[in-house]
Amino acid sequence: MRKFRGDLLLPSALHATLWILVAVGFPAVISAIREDIGLAEDRFCRNTVQGRYLLSDDNGYVCTALSVDTWTRCCPVKGDQFSCQGCNLISQCCNSYEYCVSCCLDPSRTNKNLAMKVKIAKPITAGTYSSVFDFCAGRCRHNSASVVHENAYASDFHHCFSRQSNYSGSTEATFEARLTGINIVTGRLGESCTIACSSRGQSCVPNRLFLLNRCNM
Template structure:
């Protein structure tokens, strides 16, 4: 009788221990799956909200509504490109931070200095050219393949066409060879999917 009680207690302890181990394993695996899926879900949600159309329509030109603010490239000392794809001289920015389209030197989707491989010698022209609607298929492919890029964290944060072009046209390790010189020193701003050619032909 005494031996039966001891045996029963051991079985109870064994069941408790076994249940604890199973619970621990399930909890650990579940947490691991969450850690794996969380970045994917986050990036997928970002992709679902990606905006290709400009946030500011061309009606701004007609209505001259200065209450609407444009985002622009900010950094250029002489040239600026706004989110509608207009490039202009800095002094031709309106008070709403948009390029003044009435100025003769202001142009839209300007690919001046850009090459067939999507690399340009002027950052603002790179962004302006990148904003052309016909560049969307190329940029969509870049976004689909961004997990294989060294800049996947950067691309996962962009929310629209303008932000993507600003990020893509900045110089990166793709523009560099041997870590100390540009593959094409004159055309180091690229919106395309491939690295700059060592020799490029201007459009």
């Protein structure tokens, strides 16, 4: 039997009443709390960094240095992914380092398994690339095949991602395979590659000349 002190409920009865009010008044709020909510993790990118104006990230996007996300280092997801702007798709050479990397990252152009077997340098002890991004970033830098007289570029298209290096533990691809898509024309004595090709409606591909100028062909 409840005890009253004047017109007031005893403290024990008052506490019981408050707990009932809490249980009845807030069930909707409590039931609305989800336990499976998780925060999305940021996806951090690697990028080419070195460009003064442009850079390419490992997602295959090219952007300006000012528009790159300062936290994730990723380019905005807009424009063309794996863009080959300014690239010759036959020679696999581009006039821009960043677009060379972007074009190279396209899975339809670069086979991951083959790319990761290419040696970083010619010595037998040289290691291989650890990712497709490393392969593209490394291959698109200048190499000896893109310069003449050691101080000038053979062509504006001097950023190339073709696999010219030896595979790890295997020999080079045949010369014929590496000249696929190239029409060979013969110029006159003293005539440059550019003039000889343009007179026939073609364009010169300087980085393939070293394949032709070999005695074992």
